[in-house]
Amino acid sequence: MTLDDRVTIKDIAKTTQLSVATVSRILHKKGQHSSQTVKRVTETANKMGYVRNTSAADLVNQKSRIVAVIVSNTKSNFSEHIIDAIESTADEDDLNVFILHAGTRNEQSQLKAIRTVIERAVMGIILVSLELDDEVLSILDSTSIPSICLSTSVKDGVIPFVTSDNYQMGYSATQLMIDKGHTKIGIAGVPSNGAISQRIAGYLQCMADHHLKVSxxxxxxxxxxxxxxxxxxxxxxxxxxxxxxxxxxxxxxxxMLNAITESGLKVPDDISLVSFDGTELVDMVRPRITSISQSFYEMGLAGIKYLTDGKPIQREYLPFKTVERESTRRLRN
Incomplete structure (x- = not known):
């Protein structure tokens, strides 16, 4: 049987009409459940041929010198700074790092990546900028391999995470431009759901706090x-x-800077621009772009230290800063 053919917790949940979380906890003997529900789940699991993937890692992960990093395959550059911190620290501690890519909201891609690293007997799993669904979280929660998410938050605190406060970043970026006299402010490229969508929530709240309408x-x-x-x-x-x-x-x-320029307009004379992230890219273009800059390298350090030093983390929001450059201007009254 291949990984893709295995019966999953989600399959059992669908058959028993129970939640993925309930089935996961019963199969991994966590929590209190009625004997009838337990019997229903275990009999269904046996009938469907479910086999728990405890993996060699559950037995030997304390001896492993391998750290697995699963990264979103979204085309971005900020993850490089996170990975740099992980690899530098791992090298100092004589650890090996291997990296896999998975779709940020692609359940099957994420499951395949996680099952792959579990079978490799890794000492820990670091997930970078991934939005995880209930089944993926259940698998991570059920294994004894430590795991941590970076650059995203995790609902209900199922596994620890280190990130920036997306809501506050959205609010701060909007406040910056309102302070410069802008009242008609657009926002572009932010996903409509997931943790990062809180940037839009912060933007909307800031506009509302200043009694500014948003189209x-x-x-x-x-x-x-x-x-x-x-x-x-x-x-x-x-x-x-x-x-x-x-x-x-x-x-x-x-x-957007390129598109504005190609349309015959100028930044910031006609349009001001602000970006999230604040990587080296904002200094490579002209005008240089004002940014809400995140602490990506520090995120990577926190993730690897959680695995190597046992640093206690449940949820941690790292500071960000506003760096003004030439892409924004104050509107004249």
């Missing part, structure tokens, strides 16, 4: 990619009301 056309969703900037600007340009755009990532902001 639905001012919000253009995306996946933080380079392509999002170009596509969003094409829509903004059709009925150009906004004087500023907050971009989901440095790549999104650079794409």
């Amino acid at each position: 639905q056309t001012w919000i253009q969703y995306g996946t933080c990619t380079y392509a999002d900037g170009d596509s969003a600007w094409k829509l903004f340009a059709k009925n150009r009301e906004i004087t500023c755009v907050i971009c989901a990532s440095d790549l999104t902001a650079i794409s």
